Amino acid sequence: MSEFSxxxxxxxxxxxxxxxxxxxxxxxxxxxxxxxxxxxxxTIFLHRSQAHRALDLHPAVAHFFRFWLWxxxxxxxxxxxxxxxxxxxxxxxEEDPHSPQVFGIRKVLLExxxxxxxxxxxxxxxxxxxxxxxxxxxxxxxxxRYTWQGVGLMLIINLALFGAVGLTVWAVQMLWIPVTxxxxxxxxxxxxxxxxxxxxxxSTNIFPWGIVIGGEELHNNHHTYPTSAKLSVKKYExxxxxxxxRTLELLGLAKVRKVPPMLKLGEVRPVPDAHTLEAIVAxxxxxxxxxxxxxxAACRDELRAxxxxxxxxxxxxxxxxxxxxxxxxxxxxxxxHLREQIAHACAHSPALAKLVAMxxxxxQLWTRTNVSAEQLVADLQAWCKRAEESxxxxxxxxxxxxxxxxxxxx
Numbered sequence: 001m002s003e004f005s006x007x008x009x010x011x012x013x014x015x016x017x018x019x020x021x022x023x024x025x026x027x028x029x030x031x032x033x034x035x036x037x038x039x040x041x042x043t044i045f046l047h048r049s050q051a052h053r054a055l056d057l058h059p060a061v062a063h064f065f066r067f068w069l070w071x072x073x074x075x076x077x078x079x080x081x082x083x084x085x086x087x088x089x090x091x092x093x094e095e096d097p098h099s100p101q102v103f104g105i106r107k108v109l110l111e112x113x114x115x116x117x118x119x120x121x122x123x124x125x126x127x128x129x130x131x132x133x134x135x136x137x138x139x140x141x142x143x144x145r146y147t148w149q150g151v152g153l154m155l156i157i158n159l160a161l162f163g164a165v166g167l168t169v170w171a172v173q174m175l176w177i178p179v180t181x182x183x184x185x186x187x188x189x190x191x192x193x194x195x196x197x198x199x200x201x202x203s204t205n206i207f208p209w210g211i212v213i214g215g216e217e218l219h220n221n222h223h224t225y226p227t228s229a230k231l232s233v234k235k236y237e238x239x240x241x242x243x244x245x246r247t248l249e250l251l252g253l254a255k256v257r258k259v260p261p262m263l264k265l266g267e268v269r270p271v272p273d274a275h276t277l278e279a280i281v282a283x284x285x286x287x288x289x290x291x292x293x294x295x296x297a298a299c300r301d302e303l304r305a306x307x308x309x310x311x312x313x314x315x316x317x318x319x320x321x322x323x324x325x326x327x328x329x330x331x332x333x334x335x336x337h338l339r340e341q342i343a344h345a346c347a348h349s350p351a352l353a354k355l356v357a358m359x360x361x362x363x364q365l366w367t368r369t370n371v372s373a374e375q376l377v378a379d380l381q382a383w384c385k386r387a388e389e390s391x392x393x394x395x396x397x398x399x400x401x402x403x404x405x406x407x408x409x410x
Contacts, residue, residue: 018163027162031169035176036214038072041065042181043214043241044248050077050133051084054229055245058253066134070143070150073177078144079120082130086119087186088226089129091201097125098186101202105191112182180213189219196233197224197285198292198330208237215241224285225260233260263287265404272380272403274373279405280380281366290401291359292328294394298352299324319345327356330363351392358387358395 022030045065048054057065069075083097092101097119100108108115119125134143143150151174158166158173184206193204203223210217210231218231218239225233232239248254263283269276280287299320306317323345326334334342346353361383365376380402387399 018159018161018166020161022162027165027169030161031172034072035173037068038173038176039180039212039214039216040241040244041068041072042177043216044245045069046075046077046080047084047216048229048241048245051081052227053132054227054256054258055249056255056257057248061248061253062134066139066143070147071154072151072173074147074151075177076120076144076147077139078126078130078133078135080116081133082126082128083116083119085129086125088223091203091223092190098182100187100191105187108187108190109183112186113178115186116182181216185213185216185219189216193220195220196289197221198288198328198333199223199285202333205237208234210237210239210241215239221260227258228260229256230259261286261408264406265401266406268400268404270403272377272384274377275407276403276405277365277373277377277380278407280402282408283405284366287402287405288328288359288363291362291398294398295327295352295355295359296324298349298355298394299327302349302352316345316348319348323352327352331360354390354392355394358383358390 020026044055045057045062046069049057049062066077069077086095087097087099090096092099094102096102098108098112098115103115151170154173155167155170158170160166162169188206189204190202191204193206194208195204197220199220201223203220205220206217208218215231216222218233218237221231221233221237222228229245230239230242232242245254245256249256261282263279263286302320303317303324306312306314306320311317319341322338323342326338326342327346331339346356365380365383368376371379384399384402387395390396
């Protein structure tokens with residue numbers, strides 16, 4: 001056999017099998033493992049630690065994430081952080097870098113990475129929102145300066161390990177963040193899903209199990225409590241990113257700064273005071289979620305009464321079913337073409353109308369910015385008094401919860 005034949009056979013063998021000579025399922029597991037590490041790096045380092053300062057990472061851990069993201073995404077920390085902070089500051093307004101409410105869901109899903117790259121060129125965004133991000137020698141001279149050399153190194157590694165198939169593995173790695181983060185989270189996470197809280201934007205939780213995208217699936221929770229290191233808030237929700245953070249914390253490699261505040265009920269005060277006001281403002285999202293459940297229960301009672309009276313599937317029935325879906329939402333979040341039907345549903349039920357009206361009044365305690373604290377306390381006292389005198393069990397029970405609410409203590 002000639003020397004050329006030996007070299008040719010070796011080249012063909014390498015292209016077919018690579019150095020690892022791995023089975024197809026081993027290549028799949030390798031790809032899933034590496035893309036998951038990339039997701040974990042984005043959610044733990046870029047998002048929760050850098051953008052929102054929800055936790056501090058040990059320098060060795062933080063640098064591993066920087067190195068990994070350089071190799072697997074080519075993203076620059078300062079650019080990503082600045083764009084994300086601007087997204088929160090300008091959420092779903094014209095200046096939002098990637099809102100489906102502004103650009104449309106199709107564009108964000110299919111061209112999310114293009115929107116990111118366009119905003120990364122905006123020096124004003126970087127200067128205003130990119131502060132306190134890594135600016136050491138290696139960042140300036142390698143990670144930020146030679147962004148494509150890292151992903152090039154990853155390509156070489158994959159080709160060496162798996163031969164020609166390594167190119168496919170690399171392509172999946174390069175698409176993983178543009179598809180999952182730039183597309184799914186920035187797109188679907190502001191368009192479709194369920195909401196635990198009435199955050200000021202259209203953010204949604206895509207699934208209650210945040211595994212595939214590192215916990216970022218719980219996007220409504222995040223927009224409600226953006227500085228929290230933990231994205232899950234309900235017992236049935238799971239945030240795998242939080243599992244990794246807790247593991248790092250137990251190993252002394254991370255320190256959590258903040259988690260979502262939990263409403264605690266203590267002794268019922270005879271009259272709400274400044275401490276009560278502090279408590280309900282701090283826990284306003286959770287309180288309004290509880291109020292929303294009370295509204296839904298009232299709608300269910302009305303629907304049950306209609307069914308017992310044989311009025312099922314009438315116009316009133318249909319309006320109440322529609323109201324049950326939307327009454328717990330802020331008025332500006334209810335589609336304009338549905339508001340008249342929902343108003344008709346409330347008109348047929350004095351109790352439901354009272355619940356809706358008092359929800360709007362309660363919300364004003366934290367949405368009005370031109371009122372003194374003393375006036376807000378007086379308004380809260382008046383609200384509780386009207387609730388207790390309403391004769392509506394749901395309102396009376398809610399007034400007791402408000403008077404028992406405990407303020408947040410550091």
